Amino acid sequence: MTRDMAGFAVTLGYGDLPEALLALLRRSFLDTMGVAAIGSTTGLSRIARKGALALFGPGEAGAARMLMDGRRVSPAGAAMAGAFMVDSIDAHDGTTPNKGHAGSAIFPALLAVADAERARGRAITGRDFALWLALAYEISYRAGQVQHATCPDYHTSGAWTAVGVAAAAARMLGCDREQIRHAAGIGEYHGPRSQMMRCIDFPTMVRDGVGWGAPSGVTAAYLAREGFTGAPALTCEGAAAEPFWQGLGESWLTLDHTHYKAYPCCRWAHPSIDAARDLMRENGLTHDRIAGVEIRTFHYATRLAGHEPKSLDEFSYAIAFPVAAMIVRGRIGVGELTEETLRDPEILRISRATTLIDDPELTARSVAQRWAAVTLITTDGRRFEAPPRTPRGDTDQPLGDDEIRAKFHGFADPVLGAERAAEMERLASRFDTLGADGFAALSDLVLTRTEA
Template sequence: MTVAASSLVQQLALLLQRPVDMPARQRAAALLVDWLGCALGGLRSPLAAQLQTLLAAGASAPGPCTAVSVGARTIHDALLLNAALGNVLEMDDVHRTAILHPGPVVIPVALAACQQAGGNGHDLLDAIVRGYEATIRIGRALGTSHYRYWHPTSTAGAFGAAAAAASVLGLDAGQTADALGTAGSRTGGLWQMRHEDVPTKSLHNAQAAQSGWQAAWLASAGVRGPLRILEGEQGLFAATAPQADAAAVTAPEADWLIHATSLKPWPACRHAHPAIDALRDALATRVADDGVAIASIHVATYAEALRFCDRPEPVTALQAKFSLQHALAAICVRGTPQLADYTEAACHDAAIAAFRQRVVVAEDAGCSARFPQHYGASVQLQLADGRVLSASRIDAWGDPEQPMATADIDAKALALAGWGGVADELADALIVQVRALTEGGTLDALNELLLRVSPCR
């Protein structure tokens, strides 16, 4: 069958076969550092303790893969814990146009598959690059009509997990297409979990990782998958994405799409970051802290940010991460955003709670028109003496247009690891080993360090 006549997943599988270059591997290593920090920080969460208890109770013979903080486990168990941990703190990476987080699904699969198959450093980084590519291409094709009800990190992430596993397993284009088809036949989760105080969002990532791995594993044995799973009459686009852009799956790109990802410097939903940055910019225009109170803050941003983050009275840590009002109030009261500002205690902090009442949010038509290519916001601070301070952001810190430096990425990972109870010495050693993966070699040193991570108590 020629490429022109082949299905979308067959064409995507061919694109994934091309060699991975050193810049892409270096970007993969940076994103692996970021994921690792997020996962280690997530060890402090209630979900981590619950999953650790389950895995410890169900332990049989140890497997070849590392479930972070639990030890050597089967690949299924490692993916359950590792893929959930990376999203718990809401500080995972993001691709704006695809409106999803590739790292928490793709990276645990690439790591576990290499541990199981005996892959080396380049195998791991190449699998990450290919997994991101598949995730982003599918995610941007699904678009905002899918995002309205479905969790695209889980939907598209299953494709990325299959692509990452296929890379490690050395599947050819035909087998990779089968794996993509099988993975895509399982649809991502619904957003209803956003309206309830549950950890389901993180569990979606684990389920996508597990199903993507299984799809590639089955394809390695010759199990076929539905090749028109995307564009077929009862395929994913028809069922869940009425405005899908099929061309986005295979559109030519000058480089690997892993370079187009954004990182999160702040512990909140990405939709809140442009407003956070704009507020910090406005506050920086004050000549000095003259003691003049901020009477009100007016935020104008895109509609999707309001749909997710217009929450004036959060009462839990999860709700705080999805509250524009809380994010900005916490900065005005406490300064630079920290993880401690997004806890249940912070929600009930009297000063922050009072300041939230001064934050007014509204849609900005220009920001909405630029979404999802750009996540923007503007703020106006009305001071008690009548002065007005203003600032706007089209993009946020951590986007490709305003990237985080290597030192900033490493500092974030170290801070998150500390939040999760991991000693600085161990966290620093892990980062060094991850950065060294670009040179190739075995994963032995990294695996040994991962086995030293203990539960946060």
């Protein structure tokens, strides 16, 4: 297999995909659709869909249904609305070396293009969609690694997922090698190089940039098909990029670096949440006995702060409050994504009594993984300490299939109904084996209106 990105994108076939990668894509399909289901209930998602309806009418490219909504807009509009929807609940898959997320942009974007193509009479199978997903993930991951290595600022995931989406969508549209090169370049040039730490320090609805990364990639593919030029993408070509593209088609960063989330908040908080949960359980502690919490972690995580979040956006980019929620309630799930939870006096008491410690050693270690150590201080002055740890969900501590299914149903069942969610699970868990009719049925399940 060539190491050249465009050559890889134009020649890769379904038969080149290892079974382990297909299994991962099935898992990500189910996991992402669960997040989309609960995401469809958020104010952020409703605003994004309203904006898409106002701004992105269908054109000659065809109409695509918005994720979990059913109303038709352009493929770019559906990609935008869907990406904001998934990103509105911080529980989707991610990649630690890139400090970001790919599936939240890739699934909404490729589903939108596929739906527009289907509306124009094209039969699309699960094998087709698996191939496009594999391209988008792998190209996004590698472009993201180049960007982090060559750019001084920490940009959001939208910056590098725009490149992967552009290349995969161009393949979907039948583009040749040169058109795919240009699509990647257009997506990179116009993708949102937004400042991730701005959203950490001042949490709002802009989130991880995928709301514009996804439509930027889709738009790039359609422009390239019409002859618009934009190559080279500097994250894909040139001396600085070349080391990160070695082994393309032989090794898969998607397999090595995809993680899944146990909780719907920034993953930088997860090792602290896990540690607090285990300390409470192992020592038979109750929240009324907790007088204070100390969290030693890496620098970026201390900037999550969030002792008194006032919105879901602030909750998502917090560390003190989610840890306190785990101490008080023993869980962080759909029930904690409410206004009532943000006002819970006991959670607020413990959150305010949480001290964040910027630990240089853990900062140095938090490259391939994210590290934190937690100490609980009881009302009688005792200290219960957990050693430094990394979050569950990485390849060394994977979430089990039963946990992924439980997470999916916990998110999806209240919104979609248990029957629809069960059918979605059945089809998504083997989506790459579906023929055109079966994949159309799955598409209809994820692209029609929720009850939210």
